[in-house]
Amino acid sequence: MNAATLWDIHGGIHPPERKTLSNRTPIQHPPLPRQLIVPLSQHLGGAAEPCVGVGDRVLKGQKIAEATGYVSAPVHAPTSGIVSFIGPQPYPHVSGMLADAIVIESDGEDAWAPLRPIADFRLLQADDLLERIREAGIAGLGGAGFPTAVKLSGAPAQPIRTLIINGAECEPYITADDLLMREKAQALVIGIDILAHLIRPEQVLIGIEDNKPEAVAAVREALGERTYGLRVMPTKYPSGGEKQLIQILTGAEVPSGGLPADIGVLCQNVGTCVAIHDAVLLGRPLISRITTLTGEALARPMNVEALIGTPVADLLTLAGLDHHKLNRLIMGGPMMGFTLPSLEVPLVKTTNCLLAATLAELPPPPAALPCIRCGECAEACPASLLPQQLHFFALGQEHDQLKAYNLFDCIECGACAYVCPSSIPLVQYYRAAKGQIRALEQKQQKAEHSRQRFEWRQERLRRAEEQKEADRKARAERAARAKAAQAETRSVPSQDDPAPQVQKAGLTEQQKKLKIEASMAQVALKKAEKQLTAHATADLEQQVATLREVAAKAQAALEQATAAEIPPAPAQPGDDAQKKAKIEAAMLRAQVRKLEKLDSRDASQDAEFARLQAQLTAVEATLAEAAPAAGKPAATPGTEALKKAKIELAMKRAELKKAEKAGADEAQLADLRAALSAAEQALHDAEDSCGKPVPERIRTEKRPVDEQTRALKTELAFARADLRKLERDAESEAQAIDSARARLEEAERKLQEHTHS
Structure with a gap:
């Protein structure tokens, strides 16, 4: 198993290991802290959202903050107690800025919330396994802190062929993974089993440096008959980097700007595997981790399994911190760690080491001197970059050149700065340049987005103008056709006229x-x-x-x-009055029909309807009186009485409807109904006495609008209004307008189908 081929990486260095300070004692369990500060963001991605409030009592392992997105992870209570504060608190970051956190006052009981352990993970489906890992809030414990469930559920371009378990722990001073592999080798192997069951790789490789013989022996024993490949690698920094470890174990190189998944490889840290074991089999969320406490300012360097949120000061006190000796407190190792601004910050999921260094142990670097182009940095770079060229490009802010020389392939391991004889802080230059490039790219993305929105707006305006022009042309064509038809109608004399009409001359x-x-x-x-x-x-x-x-x-x-020029046509007596009466009758009929088409009328509209009907009846009577002048029979006294009866009936009916809608009392309504019955009887009597034949009456029942039709008409109106609003707004996006137009077409289609059904 150990005789398998190993490859070497370019560059690398061999700094003093200093691991014996903390790897000679077993993992310790510190006392329960009085107060725990649990940050809401302990991973890459979106910060979690609190789901508890101040004053709530929480249990150990209870979820206290929900994940806010796909790349996010929930947060759980490390112990039982009372939530005393939610808001900005000290956070382990080089800037010293505060971050939102949940503060829990421990009740000393350390009481667990109900858990969901299982006996055999093989009984669970892949989705159930992923959900348990996601709900446990597990993030990569090797330092990056990427949510593990996201890394496992991603959709790579090709299936994962190789699963690599990272136990290298190459950085000086840090021994957390070493002690974890020694004492929790069985849980580690079962965690690897769960990952292998979940992603089905062709091979599993475990990489451990040869400066950890006890860990190698413990893992080999726990593997038993499993076919996983245990690879013991020569000690070199930074062999524990993800891309470097892949190259050492497989000989394959991750392409520039690519991910391990692009070549069918997935890497996981040994601490992450143990956390997966606890989450799946025991049902426990990630609420603690093993952390190295080391440095010459500590009297008792050790490794502790500490609760997330434990103040750093409590852990350093446990390890016997001498404040007089302490010069720098580093979270992480001396190569890639950062100096903490305060001892009040809490332990988080990515805290693998607290290095309390003295001045003699980690002296400040000397003043930087000009680059002598010795090439030592290029020889040490594990990513095969040209650090000195990147340095010059960073000084000149030549961002295109920095990207061309693959600045973002730099893993910021610090090997170049470690070997630089001029003591140039190369990594700091690279970090600053990366930040500047990211800021510029964000600005360019915003500018591109603004440009696209402007072009979409111009396109919308162009389409709207074209539509207006098309509508104008269509209206002009309709008007021309109507005018031509009207002229043709006027040019043809009516067959009913006794004499041909005189055409109007030009x-x-x-x-x-x-x-x-x-x-x-x-x-x-x-x-x-x-x-x-x-x-x-x-x-x-x-x-x-x-x-x-x-x-x-x-x-x-x-x-x-x-x-x-135009001699007047011979006029007949009464022609002007008759024409005026006809025009008035036509206008009254149009108004009456307009009111008849209303689905419902109020009292004022009913009164107006009755008034218009009465006027129409009167005008029609005037036209009837003028009929003898045109050769029609004169109206008889019975005809006049019939017209008056009709007018009276219409007025009585309108009065009754108005009173009913106004909520009149029953006595008044009874009088109006009696008057209406009398008007109806008077109309019947007038019809009998006038001598005219009784007209054939056809009753047409107006069907009310059903609820479905009303709802469809309402949706159509709202869809049309929303579309017009979007079209008027210059900031509207084309996709929103297209969606509103599709909604309008769908509403029109549904109404038409319902109307014809």
């Missing part, structure tokens, strides 16, 4: 000239009248009077010329 040149002069005079008069209304002066009054005379003379000249 205007002569003289008439056109006079008509233009009359129109211009009217326009000038109206303009002067508006000015006079705004500013009354004597000059304007004189001007208006003059223009009024000019307009009157121009109109008179036009009428005189028109009368001279």
